[in-house]
Amino acid sequence: MAANGLPALQASAVLHRAALAQQQLAYQESGRYLQTAQQLVRRLPENINRIHLELDLAYQCLQLRLFSPTLLPLENVYEALSIALEHAKKLHLPRQIAQSLGYLSDLYTQEGRDEEAADLLQQAIFYGQQDQARDLLLHFEWQLGRYYTQHSQQDMAIAAYRRAVGHIQALRQDIPVTYENGRSSFRDTLAPAYLELAALLFDKAKNTPQQHSALLQEAQMTVEQIKKSELEDYFQNRCELPSRPIDKAMLPEGMAALYPVIFPTHVDLLLLTKAGLQHFSTPVQQTELLSTINDFAARMRAYDDDYQLPAATLYRYLIQPIAAVLNSQHINTLVYIPDGPLRLIPLGALYDGQRYVVEDYAVIISPGLSISHTVGTSTQDGKVLLAGLSEPGGVVKELPDSLVQGLLPTDGASSRALVKNFGQRGIKLRTLLTDRSSLQKIQSSLALPSVQTEMDAIATQSLQSTALMNQSFTLQAFSDQVQNNPYRIVHIASHGFFDGTEQNSFIMTYDHILTMDHLDTLFNRNQTPDLLVLSACQTAEGNDRSPLGISGVMVKAKVKNVLGSLWPVSDEATTLLMEHFYRYLKQGVPKAEALRQAQLVVMQRKEFAAASFWSPFVLVGEVGR
Structure with missing residues (x-):
């Protein structure tokens, strides 16, 4: 809302242009807009809306000085902040007072006046507490923690960081999840506070023998909070993840x-x-x-x-x-x-x-020990559902455009050279223009000829297996089997893909895509599988959030363990690995050890001795059998 009709609207519009100019790196132009805005704001009546404009002006002045200190006179910035502070005090607005003091502290920090900046932060915290403004307090305490760290006041720094993290935790449910270039808002903006606290705790633990164990435990829990928040961001909501205290x-x-x-x-x-x-x-x-x-x-x-x-x-x-x-x-x-x-x-x-x-x-x-549920149980006995797709059907029509193009031949040299040479499982990502002209070529590109051999080998290790292969592996048939039968193991030998978010992750059935949300709804909470095996899935290349998808399946669907792969894997090597993995499970070997032993078997084959063949598969989830 404008402060007073047209002049306030003009001031707001000019401030908007100044911000846009900064985004475009047009700093001189931004400086001119800010000087104009300052003149317009001076003419407005003293009320809360004018204070909002003054604070916006002050913030942009501070930002501009970070990039080009000489463009805007220091006096202009100080004047804008002083006037905003004066008006906020006159109207008894503790939040706006806190904001003004916080910006003044930023200005003093830019000028190297650290002690005065810290004093202003203390005042800002006082007024922020009056308004219970946690969104402001977390930044004030964080800045104060950095000040104390720079001045070797370790205990004061830890106390400030603890308060900052406490404010973040209180606000986590209300902070929206946004992404830029695959990175989440939490990871870029708030996770550093946790890491800086953990660093201080580690450092103090080294020099404080009597508190060594307690400080390390606090550092561990601080790291665990980061892990939990990363999973929440992967789901793009503030879902309640299972959590419990950790100890040896x-x-x-x-x-x-x-x-x-x-x-x-x-x-x-x-x-x-x-x-x-x-x-x-x-x-x-x-x-x-x-x-x-x-x-x-x-x-x-x-x-x-x-x-x-x-x-x-x-x-x-x-x-x-x-x-x-x-x-x-x-x-x-x-x-x-x-x-x-x-x-x-x-x-x-x-x-x-x-x-x-x-x-x-x-x-x-593990995505974090406090996120796991209980110690895992044995999968030596129990029913096994085998779902395999060696020749996909209509599901290819539902594949994302960005994936389809990478499955088609390009100018003379196959863009899927590894897939062609090694019979690799997993969909190679490409960013070329989409071309859906050849359904048959796409289906051929996605063929997994060894899946039937894999399914047969696994079936021989289980007396209670049910198989869905190709046309029988429809989304509806799979859903019916999972919902109506207490399977201990669900094994899916089909292409799947984990991207940086849950919404972009999926598994292919014969006729439709199986989304992570759908998979979550299928598992009855009273008969959730102990183990979900995804033998032909992969994570997105170069995106370090993508492997969270494997963890996400485990956490959200409450499966005890998930076995998946980090990159496209050799079709023949996978079949060999899976055959021996299930053989060891049948003998009562714990899941992690069964995977290790199976990897060692694959490693002994000369053609698969390189780590790229036997190491992609990772077991995610609970400890134990």
């Missing part, structure tokens, strides 16, 4: 939980075993670490034989620091809670120069 008692013998946390100058490892929590830190620049992770992931997806160097580098960062502890405590299974881009790579494929991690440890991926 929940881990079976021989099992350890590993939390890597990436910071700008180092990677920290939090290790939970029966002996308690331990903390390790390795210096490495974040840019260097991310480059190594992305290089390794790209080489693995491309079936590039030259992958062992980045695999060895990552081993030094993630496993070598904890190797002695793992050996001394006879650890044979790692529950791995990866951080950000580390979700793109399989831990089992890391290499010490002689052995892969999978040769010594079974691995279970």
Whole structure:
């Protein structure tokens, strides 16, 4: 609403133009608009609407000075803020007073007047508390925490960060989820507060023996809050995820939980075993670490034989620091809670120069220990539903346009070279224009000739299996089977795709796409499967949020474990792996160990010795059998 008719509308319009000019990097033009807006605002009557315009003006002035300090005189910014503060106090508006003081603190920080800036933040917090303005208080406390950190006041910094995180937690249900370039609003704007608190807690734990355990536990819970929020953002709603306290008692013998946390100058490892929590830190620049992770992931997806160097580098960062502890405590299974881009790579494929991690440890991926439900049960006995698609039907008409084009031949050289050469499972992403002119070519591109062999091999390992193959694997037939039968294992050998959001993730049946929402509704809460196997699914290339889709299935559908793949996988190698995986399950081997043993079998085959063939499959979910 305008402050007073046409002059207020003019001021608002000019401020809008100034903001647009900044977005377009036209800083001189923005500065001229802001000076005009300041003159217009001065003529308005003193009321709350004028204060809103004054605060908008002050904010834009501050932003402009960040990019071009000389374009706008300091006096103009100070005048705008001082007038806004004066008017807010006169009208007894605590929220607007807090905003004005907060902006003044920002201005003083820009000028290097840190002590005065901190004092203004304290005043802003006082008025923000009067209005219970948590959205403002979280930023004020966060800024105060950074000030105390820069001035080596660790305890004061931790206290401020704790308050900031407390405000975020209180507001989480009301903060909308938005995305830009595949990244969520939480990850870009709020997760750094949690990470900065965790860094302080780790640092204090090293120098405070009497509080060491408590501080590490708080750091662990802080990291867990990030994991939970990332899953909520993946679902694009504030759903209530199952959560419970964590302690060492929940881990079976021989099992350890590993939390890597990436910071700008180092990677920290939090290790939970029966002996308690331990903390390790390795210096490495974040840019260097991310480059190594992305290089390794790209080489693995491309079936590039030259992958062992980045695999060895990552081993030094993630496993070598904890190797002695793992050996001394006879650890044979790692529950791995990866951080950000580390979700793109399989831990089992890391290499010490002689052995892969999978040769010594079974691995279970978890979105967070507090998000899991209970210790998993055995899948040695029970009914198995096998659903396979070697030749898709009408479902290809429902595939997203961005995927269809990548399945058609291009100018002379196949854009699916890996699919052609290795019989790979999984849909390769392409961004060319959509061409649906050849349904037959698309269906041929999606053929999985070894699926029938895979289904037959698995059936021999189960006395109670039901099979849906090709035309019998319709969406309705699958739905009926899942809803009306208490299957312990549901095995789907069909193309599927996990993108950066739940809405863009799906599995193919013969006639229709099976969405994640639909899959969730199918599983009766009283007879949810212990294990869901997705033997031909993949995650989106280069998007470190995509693997959350596998975790999302586990959490939302309340399946105890999900076995899925990180990239398109060899058809023949998958059939071999699945045959032995189920053979070990039948013998009563725990799921993670059964997967490890099956991967070792595949590794022994000369043609599948490279890690790209045996390591894509990851087990996500609960610990135990």
